[in-house]
Amino acid sequence: MTNDTAAGENVDGGVPYRSRRRTLMRAGVPLAVAAVIATGVGLVPALAADSPPDLPSLTAEQVVAKVLGSDAQALSGTVSVSTDLGVPTQLLGAAAGGLGAAAGRGGGQDQGSSADPQTKLLGLLGGDQTLRVAVDGPDHQRVDLLENMAGYTLVHNGDQSWAWDSSTNQAVHETGQAARHTGAEHPKAPLTGVPTTPQEAAKQFLTESAGTTSVTVAGTAKVAGQNAYQLSVKPTQSGSTIQEVRIAVAADNGVPLSVEVLGTDGSTVLDVHFTDVSFAKPAAKTFDFTVPKGAKVTEHKADEARGQDGKKEAARTAGDVNVIGEGWTSVVTGHLPSGPVGAPEDGAKNGKHHGNGGFQNPQALVKSLGKPVNGGTLISTKVLNVLITDDGRVFAGAVTPSVLQSAAGVK
Amino acid sequence: MSQADSMSRAEALPVLSGAVTSGRRPQTAAGFLALFRNELHLTFRRMRTLVLLGILAALPILIGVIIKVNTDSPRGGGGGAPSFIAQTTQNGLFLVFTALAVALPVFLPMTVGVVAGDSVAGEAATGTLRYLLVAPAGRTRLLAAKFTAGLAFCLAATAAVAVTALATGAALFPLGKVTLLSGDTIGLGEALPRALLVAAMVALSLAGLVAIGLFVSTLTGSGIAAMATTVVLVITVQILDSFPQLDAIRPFLFTHYWLSFADLLRAPMYWDGMLKNLGLQAAYIAVFGSAAWARFSSRDISA
CATH class of the missing domain: 1.20.5 (Single alpha-helices involved in coiled-coils or other helix-helix interfaces)
Incomplete structure (x- = not known):
């Protein structure tokens, strides 16, 4: 055969x-x-991955000054964001829903729009995302979130700001002074205080954590084809869950090209980096946005004072928020929204019965996700720890649980 | 044994009687084309293939009618492509993308699995394979012809979905300016080439599966077994692809970048995922194509 x-x-x-x-x-x-x-x-x-480029050695202060004095006005590129906070994705979804509902009541809107940047960018906290970024001075920015088979676009052009969600064809439109104000303060994140580019994140780190931080230069690297200095930022306080933040700064113009956050166990918690970047001026039509046909547009007026600052924005939506402590061990406190259906305070105790359908009482949800500790419920992730006391106060920070407990006044 | 002997004689005869005495006939493009044409006839003249294409063509009509009827609800429910459905009511052209996104995970690979899985095993089962091998074409060329015919079926299947989707979309919904995923609006003239590109990308996404199906097909003499194995493989791989815990291997699963064709609908287009997809398909073709060749060229053809 x-x-x-x-x-x-x-x-x-x-x-x-x-x-x-x-x-x-x-x-x-x-x-x-x-x-x-x-x-x-x-x-x-x-x-x-080429060998580290040969660059003249600079001190940490020189590199930081390079970042702060960076006069790069225009850039465009692709940013890869990967987050591993160890946060359950259901929690993120519920938090987004809860925030949206809270914003709906607080802001006097009829209902939350799915294009609301606040709720949308919470999605950045889980998994890998790709963003396309274009910036031209403080008045023109555009961020495109490349979602799976969908897109989410933020455009800021002069006194106009747009947020558009392709999957639901809903848009948020903001005009007037507030939009420009937002742009000036947070050039890379129109409408929100959430840092979406390496620049933004690095500048926040460098300015907000001076005094409690040791900054050193840890060699050079090549990021997105650019020669860069590697800054290593470490907390000098104890009690933080962050071990180190590494920032790559372009040697040419001081633009931060990547930010990597390492947790105390040495794993990467956040990695934001350009995969390609160009410092040429983006085409002007990049920042033109005409609302697509048939889109449902939610208008925001300037006097609503949206998005002055990320934390204040959060305060408006989630109730009164305070910051205890400073630097790396600062703890954010506030109150839980008592529930999207406006449940009374005791709704927290039997909240599970309220939690029908898509909306769940956030307080009941955290109780089901967290583990009981002295004084309340603790939701523990790789970096962020959240303590919800039994009377509904929230203490959150990138700190160890004992720091949270002492901030809450429980032993 | 006598059968095999007679076959070997038959196979040897044309060569020995030809001008070239040491080796088989030189491989000409015309010869391959004849073989390929033969395979195409075999594939597309079958009632089964036509029924499969008909089912694929009916799918966009079904989706279009459902969207038309439920046009009040902004979200079209779960599934692979709810994000496109919102746009479909605005522009019929988006039905092409919606239909392809719905067909790509299940329907298209199923039909491709049937055709590719049956290509060699089916001939072995019906006893026609040995007669094919009697022709002085060589097994490698026969395999190449079958693979090319499988690719042609991928194109035909994708075209069946895309063309009926375009026709249904034009009939049920307004055509006109198209809103891209990045919020930009382009005219219909610019959008149609993109639709063509999307269809081409979907067809190419299935190329790796053709190679896999061909390999499975060379392993067995039963057409049904090969088809079932290929289809089960597609489903299993997609289930594996949905586990975030398997992040380390997911980028190497041949279905992982299938839906990256949506990146063509951004302005500017984002090629990263699609280039990865093409590279991955090429790798699968190389590995499973050579595996199919290794198996088929050294296998006993007993039926």
């Missing part, structure tokens, strides 16, 4: 038929192909 194969291949018949050997040899071919591809996949990133 083996003869037919032999005839097909060795017609001249000079060579005796060696089926087994040939079969083995041929079976080796796909294995070799697979091996070559696997090596290629493994080697290409290793080869692409």
Whole structure:
């Protein structure tokens, strides 16, 4: 029976038929192909990562000054954001829902729009995201969130700000002074205080944590094809859950190109970096936004004073918020919104019965997710710890649980 | 044994009687084309293939009618592509993208699995494979012809979905300016080439699966077994792809970047995911194509 194969291949018949050997040899071919591809996949990133560039050595202060004095006005590029806070995704979803509902009541809107930047950018806290960023001075910014089969766009152009969600075709439109004000203070994040680019995040770190922080230069690196200095920022206080923040700063113009946050267990908690970047002026039409046909637009007026500051914004939506302590061990306190249906205070205790449908009482939710500790419920993630006391107060921070407990006044 | 002997004689004869005495006939493009044409006829003249294409063509009509009927609710429910459905009511062209996004995870791979899985095993089962091998084409060329015919089916299947989706969309919804995922609005003239590009990308996404199906097909003499294995493989891989815990291997699953074609609908287009998809498909073709060759060229054809 083996003869037919032999005839097909060795017609001249000079060579005796060696089926087994040939079969083995041929079976080796796909294995070799697979091996070559696997090596290629493994080697290409290793080869692409060039050796650290040779740059004149600078002190940490010089590099920080480079960042703060950076006069780069225009840039465009692609940013990769990967977050591993260890936060359950259901919690993020519920938090977004709760915040949206709270914003709906507090802001006097009829209902929360899915295009609301506050709720949308909470999604950045979980998993990997790709953003496209274009900036031209303080008056023109655009951030495109490349979602799976959908898109979310934030555009700030002069006194106009737009947020648009493709999956629901809903938009938020903001005009007037507030929009410009937001832009001036947070050039990279129109409408919100959430840092969406390396610049924004690095500047926040460098300005807000002076005094409680040690900053050193940890060599050089290449990020998105640019030569960069690596800044290593470490807390000098104890009680923080953050071990180190690494910031790569472009050697040419001081633009931060990547921010990496390491937790105390050495794992990467947050990694924001440009995968490609250009400092050329983006085309003006990038910042033109005409509302798509059929979109449901929610208008915001300037006197609503939205988005002056991330924390104040959070305060408006989530109730009165205070900050205890300073630097790395600062703790944010506030009150839980008592529930999207306006449940009374005791709704927290039997909140599980209220939690029907998509909306769940946030207080009941945290109780079901957290573990009971002295004085309340603790939701513990890799970096962020949240303590919800039994009377509904919230203490949150990138600190150890004992810091939270002492802030709450429980032992 | 006598059968095999007669076959080997038959196979050897044309070569020996030809001008070239040491080896088989030189491989010409015309020869391959004839073989490929033969395979195309075999694939597309089958009632089964036509029924499969018909089902694929009916899918966009179904989706279009459902969206038309439920046009009040802004969200079209769960599934693979709820995000496109909102736009479909605004512009019929988006039905093309919606239909492709719905068809890509299940329907398209199922039909491709049937065609690719049956390509060699089905011939072995019906006993026609040995007669094919009697032709002095060589097994490698036969395999290449079958693979190319499988790719042609991918194109035809994608086209069946896209064309009926376009027709249904034009009939049920207004055509006109298209809103991209990035919020930009482009004219219909600019949007149609994008739709074509999307369809091409979807068809190419299935190329790796054709190679896998072909390999499975060379392993067995039963067409049904090969088809079932291929389809089960597609489903299993997609289930694996949905586990975040398997992050380390997910980028190497051939379905992982399938839906990246949506990045064509941004302005400017975002090629990262699609280039990865094409590279991944090429890798699967290389590995499983060579595996199919290794198996088929050294296998006993007993049926």
